[in-house]
Amino acid sequence: MKIYSHELAPNPRRVRIFLAEKGITVAYEQVDIFSGKNRTPEFLQKNPLGGIPVLEFDDGTYLAESVAICRYFEGMFPEPPLMGVDPRDQAFVEMWNRRMELEIFGPIGRAMQHTNPIFKGRLEQFPAFGDTQRARALERLEWLDSILAQRPFVAGDRYTIADITALVGIDLGRGYAGLEIPPAIRHVHRWHQAVSSRPSAKA
């Protein structure tokens, strides 16, 4: 079993942090996305959409999509729970993870794709659209601040996959989309320092 990954890509980082939190060790194989190694016919056999990460099972089956890979490991190794502990709790963690994806990670990713020069030529950029996405992410970070004013982690008292998604999205924004966390959003700062200081953040 191995995972196709890249040091700088956000989605493989989500899986690496998830596995580090579980204490699970899986071999990683680097795919050089900057030279398009994820678009070769060989790699498209593994994932026809060309994305990473991809989990390769020993029987030669391939599982793509970060959260699907996390869900597999959560099912096989439930402790510590990162996706909820019973149907109701699992549903609320799902809600928070989706809010982090759809309202923060997603807009930040689109801001990056449409405004960062590294995407020039890889897709048709609409910088003004990218700017609306950055503004939306910032608005949602302010909303997240009001949530984190009330509790230590995104989904409640326990660290979950929703914290991982938010962390990776926010770090992507800081590194590649010109989106720093405004100082006034102090609860997000406190949370960001706490989750960044966990050993898993460096996975």
Add this chain to the structure above:
Amino acid sequence: MKIYSHELAPNPRRVRIFLAEKGITVAYEQVDIFSGKNRTPEFLQKNPLGGIPVLEFDDGTYLAESVAICRYFEGMFPEPPLMGVDPRDQAFVEMWNRRMELEIFGPIGRAMQHTNPIFKGRLEQFPAFGDTQRARALERLEWLDSILAQRPFVAGDRYTIADITALVGIDLGRGYAGLEIPPAIRHVHRWHQAVSSRPSAKA
């Protein structure tokens, strides 16, 4: 327990189809999104992001996000399974549901938001960006055709939540984003007819 819904909105339809497939009856309360009833202070108490559907529990707790609501009911009423039957199967259903969301439903939704006059004034529209999203969805439908050439349903031999996401996304494209399924994509047509003829499609 009740679910805040709207007849014409795609996301509540995902949950209604899911519950119909399970044979679960829940009361629906209509929220008139066209007159902004989902943006009133009262509704924002239920979901601060203003989206529907929202599930209201009898204890006054609110659960938002379609897939989170589906996951709650899947956990409480596992039969028939719509989200996989064991950790590995659940992971593959998750992969396919995410592919339908991220590659088909998502681009179609953005094509609609950026090109349909009903969104004028509700967000800053970038029609040329919307056109790229329509083109991307079309490209992905061609890829989906190659998948459905090999099996009856999106995730394999069994109807799952991935079929629901694809159906609702495609119907949204047909109704609101000027995206008809090209006749040459015949496996998608066969599948679309099959899933549309299930009683759940009218839920």
